[in-house]
Amino acid sequence: MTIDRIGVTQRWCDAAIFNGIVFLAGHVAEKTEGRSLGEQTTEVLALLEETLEAAGSDKSRILSVQIFLTDIAKIAEMNEVWDAWVPKGTAPARATVEAKLASPGHDIEITAVAAKKST
Amino acid sequence: MTIDRIGVTQRWCDAAIFNGIVFLAGHVAEKTEGRSLGEQTTEVLALLEETLEAAGSDKSRILSVQIFLTDIAKIAEMNEVWDAWVPKGTAPARATVEAKLASPGHDIEITAVAAKKST
Amino acid sequence: MTIDRIGVTQRWCDAAIFNGIVFLAGHVAEKTEGRSLGEQTTEVLALLEETLEAAGSDKSRILSVQIFLTDIAKIAEMNEVWDAWVPKGTAPARATVEAKLASPGHDIEITAVAAKKST
Numbered sequence: 001m002t003i004d005r006i007g008v009t010q011r012w013c014d015a016a017i018f019n020g021i022v023f024l025a026g027h028v029a030e031k032t033e034g035r036s037l038g039e040q041t042t043e044v045l046a047l048l049e050e051t052l053e054a055a056g057s058d059k060s061r062i063l064s065v066q067i068f069l070t071d072i073a074k075i076a077e078m079n080e081v082w083d084a085w086v087p088k089g090t091a092p093a094r095a096t097v098e099a100k101l102a103s104p105g106h107d108i109e110i111t112a113v114a115a116k117k118s119t
Numbered sequence: 120m121t122i123d124r125i126g127v128t129q130r131w132c133d134a135a136i137f138n139g140i141v142f143l144a145g146h147v148a149e150k151t152e153g154r155s156l157g158e159q160t161t162e163v164l165a166l167l168e169e170t171l172e173a174a175g176s177d178k179s180r181i182l183s184v185q186i187f188l189t190d191i192a193k194i195a196e197m198n199e200v201w202d203a204w205v206p207k208g209t210a211p212a213r214a215t216v217e218a219k220l221a222s223p224g225h226d227i228e229i230t231a232v233a234a235k236k237s238t
Numbered sequence: 239m240t241i242d243r244i245g246v247t248q249r250w251c252d253a254a255i256f257n258g259i260v261f262l263a264g265h266v267a268e269k270t271e272g273r274s275l276g277e278q279t280t281e282v283l284a285l286l287e288e289t290l291e292a293a294g295s296d297k298s299r300i301l302s303v304q305i306f307l308t309d310i311a312k313i314a315e316m317n318e319v320w321d322a323w324v325p326k327g328t329a330p331a332r333a334t335v336e337a338k339l340a341s342p343g344h345d346i347e348i349t350a351v352a353a354k355k356s357t
Contacts, residue, residue, distance in 0.1 A: 001258065001353070001356055003299060003301065003328075003353055005327075005328070005329070008327060008328075008329055009329060010321050010324060010326065010329060011317065011320065011321055011324070011329055011332070012329045012330065012331065012332035013329050013330060013331055014331070015331055016300075016301040016302060016330055016331050018258075018259070018301055018353045019138070019257070019258055019259065019353070020120065020137075020138055021137070021138065021140075021259075023301040023302035023330070023331045023351060024302075024331055025302075025331035025332055025333060026331075026332065026333025026334070026335075061122060062135075063122065063135040063137055063142040064135060064142035064143075064144075064230075064232075066230070066333075068333075068335050072219050072220065072221055075221050079130065082130065083129050083130055086129060086130070088129065089124075089127060090122075090124070090127075091124070091127055091128060091129060091130055091131045091132050092131065092132060092135055092142070093131060093132055093133070093134055093135050093142045093143055093144035093145075093230070094130070094131035094144055094145065095144060095145025095185075095187075095228060095230045096145070096221055097145075097187050097218035097219065097220060097221075097228065098218055098219035098220070099218055099335035099336055099337055100310050100335065100336035101310065101335060101336070102310055102313050102334055102335075109333060109335065111302070111304070111331070111333045113142060113302075115120070115122055115137045115138070118120055138257070139239065139256075139257055140256070140257065140259075180241060181254075182241065182254040182256055182261040183254060183261035183262075183263075183349070183351075185349070191338050191339065191340055194340050198249065201249065202248050202249055205248060205249070207248065208243075208246060209241075209243070209246075210243070210246050210247060210248060210249055210250045210251050211250065211251060211254055211261070212250065212251055212252070212253055212254050212261045212262055212263035212264075212349070213249070213250035213263055213264065214263060214264025214304075214306075214347060214349045215264070215340055216264075216306050216337035216338065216339060216340075216347065217337055217338035217339070218337055232261060234239070234241055234256045234257070237239055
């Protein structure tokens with residue numbers, strides 16, 4: 001069975017797809033780097049959505065996410081954006097922990113595993 | 120192929136099941152919040168077991184776990200409970216790192232991926 | 239469907255294989271514990287490669303990796319080794335965050351999910 005990869009560079013890919021399952025890279029803010037956690041969350045979720053669509057999945061088919069926040073005390077600010085974004089009845093298995101990220105302007109990083117749409 | 124979700128709220132589900140694989144949310148203590156790491160570990164593993172059973176799997180079919188401890192120096196206290204809990208010969212791929220968690224009363228959070236039982 | 243496990247002890251296994259997907263444990267340095275991050279990265283990637291081969295996969299078939307560094311400021315030192323190690327065009331979905339690890343001599347831990355080779 002072949003592996004499909006999206007947005008592949010020498011260092012990573014945005015998503016790897018195998019056997020109907022999509023593995024997404026840790027996504028971080030691009031345009032909103034350094035801005036509020038809420039703004040970054042909005043952008044990161046939009047970027048995840050783009051990658052999901054490119055991989056033949058969508059945000060209603062996410063199986064699990066892992067969310068890293070540089071300040072876990074701000075989780076409510078992230079949750080507000082998250083709750084509004086998740087399609088009703090399709091929330092994934094989720095874990096959220098605090099961790100320092102690679103770029104000082106990034107306060108949130110999200111990885112995910114999703115199911116491809118049936119074809 | 121359909122996705123089954125257990126314990127779904129607007130924010131997360133306890134487990135998402137697709138193509139025979141079960142993705143479990145980060146599980147934390149409920150009744151033993153604020154108690155010793157050993158007590159919390161015992162409860163978290165019991166909760167994981169409940170979710171696994173509800174998802175059509177069991178603790179002998181875990182593929183991988185990720186364990187977050189707020190104080191990695193206490194890993195031996197967690198390992199003692201863990202080692203007694205894992206059915207002989209079925210230990211999963213495991214990674215354990217330190218991370219601050221969302222609630223100050225939580226000292227351990229465990230996520231897992233498991234295989235459904237054959238039907 | 240059966241689960242195959244490699245290097246299983248009472249606490250963990252090096253890899254669990256189910257339905258063509260290989261789940262790898264967090265790998266850390268053995269011989270280079272306490273040495274530079276670059277040296278540890280070289281060893282950890284070699285160990286991952288060994289486990290992948292034993293599991294019927296290889297480093298060109300990695301779907302996702304999670305990298306934990308005890309000092310994220312040193313990520314460039316890890317990336318240099320990583321970029322040279324990844325076979326062109328096969329880079330996996332990747333997330334790298336900072337986390338304290340179980341042994342003070344370990345500065346990097348890597349987990350991965352990979353696809354088995356077709357048979």
